[in-house]
Amino acid sequence: MNTIGMKSLLAKEVRRFMRVPGQTVLSPLISTSLYFLVFGYSLAGRVHEVEGVPYLQFIVPGLVFMGLANNAFLNSSSSLFITKIQGTVVDLLVAPLGPLELMAGFIGGAMVRGLMVGGLTWAVATLFTGFRLEHAPAALLFLLLSSYTFSVLGILAAVWAEKFEQINFFPTFVMLPLTFLGGIFYSVRELPSPWNHISLFNPMVYMVEGLRYGMLGQSGFSPLLGAGILVGVALLATGVAWAALRSGYKLKA
Amino acid sequence: MSSTPALELRGLTKNYGGKLTALTDVNLTIRPGEIFALLGPNGAGKTTLIGSVCGLVKKTSGKILVFGHDLDEDPVRPRYEVGLVPQEINFDPFFSVAESLYIQQGYYGQKRDEARVMEVLTALNLRNKADSLTRALSGGMKRRLLIAKALVHKPRLVFLDEPTAGVDVELRRDLWNYVRKLAAEGTTIVLTTHYLEEAEELADRVGVINEGKLLLVEEKKALLRRLGEKRLIVTFTAPLSTPLPESVLKAGATLSEDGRTVTYPEREGRAPGGDILRALYTEGLPVGDVETRHSRLEDILIDILRGKPAAAAGAA
Numbered sequence: 001m002n003t004i005g006m007k008s009l010l011a012k013e014v015r016r017f018m019r020v021p022g023q024t025v026l027s028p029l030i031s032t033s034l035y036f037l038v039f040g041y042s043l044a045g046r047v048h049e050v051e052g053v054p055y056l057q058f059i060v061p062g063l064v065f066m067g068l069a070n071n072a073f074l075n076s077s078s079s080l081f082i083t084k085i086q087g088t089v090v091d092l093l094v095a096p097l098g099p100l101e102l103m104a105g106f107i108g109g110a111m112v113r114g115l116m117v118g119g120l121t122w123a124v125a126t127l128f129t130g131f132r133l134e135h136a137p138a139a140l141l142f143l144l145l146s147s148y149t150f151s152v153l154g155i156l157a158a159v160w161a162e163k164f165e166q167i168n169f170f171p172t173f174v175m176l177p178l179t180f181l182g183g184i185f186y187s188v189r190e191l192p193s194p195w196n197h198i199s200l201f202n203p204m205v206y207m208v209e210g211l212r213y214g215m216l217g218q219s220g221f222s223p224l225l226g227a228g229i230l231v232g233v234a235l236l237a238t239g240v241a242w243a244a245l246r247s248g249y250k251l252k253a
Numbered sequence: 254m255s256s257t258p259a260l261e262l263r264g265l266t267k268n269y270g271g272k273l274t275a276l277t278d279v280n281l282t283i284r285p286g287e288i289f290a291l292l293g294p295n296g297a298g299k300t301t302l303i304g305s306v307c308g309l310v311k312k313t314s315g316k317i318l319v320f321g322h323d324l325d326e327d328p329v330r331p332r333y334e335v336g337l338v339p340q341e342i343n344f345d346p347f348f349s350v351a352e353s354l355y356i357q358q359g360y361y362g363q364k365r366d367e368a369r370v371m372e373v374l375t376a377l378n379l380r381n382k383a384d385s386l387t388r389a390l391s392g393g394m395k396r397r398l399l400i401a402k403a404l405v406h407k408p409r410l411v412f413l414d415e416p417t418a419g420v421d422v423e424l425r426r427d428l429w430n431y432v433r434k435l436a437a438e439g440t441t442i443v444l445t446t447h448y449l450e451e452a453e454e455l456a457d458r459v460g461v462i463n464e465g466k467l468l469l470v471e472e473k474k475a476l477l478r479r480l481g482e483k484r485l486i487v488t489f490t491a492p493l494s495t496p497l498p499e500s501v502l503k504a505g506a507t508l509s510e511d512g513r514t515v516t517y518p519e520r521e522g523r524a525p526g527g528d529i530l531r532a533l534y535t536e537g538l539p540v541g542d543v544e545t546r547h548s549r550l551e552d553i554l555i556d557i558l559r560g561k562p563a564a565a566a567g568a569a
Contacts, residue, residue, distance in 0.1 A: 002362050004359055004363065004364065005361065008356055008358075008359020011359075012356050012359075015348075016347050019347050020347075086345065086346075087341050087343030088343045090309060090337070090343060091343075091357065091360065091402065092360070093307075093308050093309055094308055094332065094335065094337045095332060095360035096330065096332040096360070096362065097329070248308075248311055252308070252309055252310060252311050253301070253311070
């Protein structure tokens, strides 16, 4: 195990996005906060409570998740994809960095950015709604699981993509709809049939609901079931990413 | 010095999708501490060969051993010993020159070593650019940064894939001196280049590859001796109106169509050029200018690629 190599890649990944904090941290923080202000305040007048929770508080976990997931994904996907385009992927492939070191470096960097944006979004939301953290270990678990899973998915997208259009495919056509349909702004359980059942196939629902349980103390789903499903998704994504990096799929000639 | 080869290729073959064969059954042994020049035209398979060793290309079959370690058994560990200067310039615009080298040290499991980074930057005339962002460098500087990145972790086997493309003449000379110094310190160098002068200057041995097949591997000096030739070229002050003397023609000299120039290839077993010159003077021919030319690696490479029989005799 090349521990120094892995740490070096991780430190490089963090330094890379911290070189442009306006783009990588501030910009998503502002856009997520705008969701909070616009959706929260415009709907809070009509929807006072959802499942017994004031609406403004209800949407905080989902918005934290959205900032975290998007930025974890964007960091690993754009960083690895750009190394392919710039040709600096050669440095990584020639160096004694196996698939585990590469994954640890890219995932670590992406998780730091995701957690940073998610954490800052939470801090901003707290200014409006007050601080609530009912089950800290559960909140931490779902924050880590969500940021990890999206970091790995970012690696997969970057390995697969050959054009900029392709790297944008996943966030635009998969993540965005699933996130918005993942119960950020509403309770999935209150959806009419069959949409409430169909929503159960959306893994985002478990991430949002898990975080909601951790932060607000209540959720429409068992947090254990949610964690189990997410661990399964994370393991599957990790296995595929490991196999792709090990085989050099779309990275080696 | 260890007798374990720095690199051994056994039956190395690479097919792209079963259609294009980039390498065919390449067998090659690179000795530790030597400078080996791999020559061939564009698309011959040079970069594919290097990429197969460096983890950029997935070989189809064959064995690759780096300092005796089989890459099939452990594809990662032998790479601590390898450095690559890729053909294409690449740089990470987020980092400075020095930072790029610190990152590179880290990738190779080394702790940040500022003294080593400054040593390499000084050797490559980049010391005053240490804090510049890589995107601010000129093309030649970016090329030198690639070399610095390949060397900063002190690899024992270095691949230089067209290292001086786009580098000015003075700097090229500096780089040659640096490569010689590395080799003198025991680093094994495998070099590909389009500047055959570079191979002629630096290489201990030469390999010629074409269409994925290794055609020849030979000591450079022996190759130049075996396939090279010295030519005597005599120019007359006026075109000859009579044929060349019999003794000169029999020796193998030829007269140009315009009757102004005699060319005599001097080879082993033939009369020395001085005898030819003396015969021309003796006949009273109007000798104006005398010149000798040694064939260069470039001439020999062209002969080999054209499949001249004498060239093929040295095939590996």
